[in-house]
């Protein structure tokens with residue numbers, strides 16, 4: 001694709017990067033068929049190819065950023081298009097740069113800027129999350145409110161449906177039957193912000209599973225946000241400030257772990273980019289990576305260990321976009337659970353998007369609800385006992401209205417261990 005970009009818009013290095021990405025697109029359209037918003041809306045401007053063209057026009061001065069903003073905002077940043085692109089177009093990077101410029105230069109309508117600022121503020125208030133999810137948990141404990149869809153809090157699954165398993169003794173069963181008596185070392189578990197308040201059971205479940213293998217779970221005293229939400233909304237300064245703080249905390253702990261695990265795939269996807277984002281010139285600064293262990297998705301770590309015995313039930317696996325397209329772990333959770341003995345009734349295998357997509361379900365709620373209904377329809381087709389996912393945002397979004405309980409796959413594994 002030929003380009004003629006306006007040199008006044010961006011720093012020269014970033015402009016060169018934009019130019020390279022735009023030129024790598026050959027306009028073939030292989031990406032369009034897998035794009036959830038194109039499938040839903042049928043508008044070329046809401047497809048990856050269309051959005052790339054709109055961004056090109058804006059960077060060349062032929063379209064205003066205000067005019068293209070609605071099409072960019074409707075993008076889920078699911079990165080399905082990157083996986084399907086034979087030319088390796090770095091679409092998400094192009095979108096991040098464009099949204100960063102729009103944030104810095106206050107592009108888009110006033111209403112858009114106010115909504116973005118409001119949602120960003122809301123999701124950064126840990127005290128509000130603590131109070132909000134605390135109220136949510138209290139309401140969910142009331143008999144008539146356990147599973148109603150209109151309450152915007154994670155449902156409280158009695159889980160009696162889940163293969164009539166009595167989970168009352170699950171903590172004992174999983175901590176009292178270690179398969180290794182030797183201490184294997186320390187593993188750092190990152191709690192995440194939203195996950196810490198919305199679904200704290202996920203990290204607790206992972207801790208119990210690791211204990212069976214003889215690993216000791218450790219935590220940071222205070223854990224900074226990974227910065228993914230503000231960064232992908234265009235506020236790069238805030239996102240990188242958060243990420244730098246987490247980087248600093250990891251180094252300041254002075255510990256070396258066998259592994260560092262992040263059980264929210266949205267956070268893990270951001271942390272995978274940590275070195276590239278904090279050291280964009282690739283090792284030319286004095287910055288050292290925070291941990292030689294690397295930051296992993298738990299499935300990568302657990303799949304290397306001897307299998308654990310489980311009580312099998314029927315499971316549909318929702319694979320978050322971040323786990324498929326950013327972490328490149330397509331199919332791994334389904335494969336791992338299947339190998340342990342669970343009956344896998346289906347999986348989206350990273351195809352489509354549930355509509356959660358960071359702040360998408362708050363900012364584009366109508367589209368997000370349609371995408372959720374599609375995803376649940378697909379996953380519930382074979383009547384699984386439970387749907388599992390790997391990201392807190394997807395879990396809360398999918399669980400809000402579905403008939404089938406939705407939980408993190410680590411919680412399911414912990415609950416079904418024999």
Ligand code: SF4
Nearest residue numbers: 025026028029031085
């Ligand atoms: S598949 Fe890749 S090269 Fe083809 S139109 Fe889409 S982004 Fe461009």
Ligand code: SF4
Nearest residue numbers: 035075076078079081
């Ligand atoms: S990131 Fe997802 S929603 Fe956005 S253009 Fe690509 S496939 Fe479509």
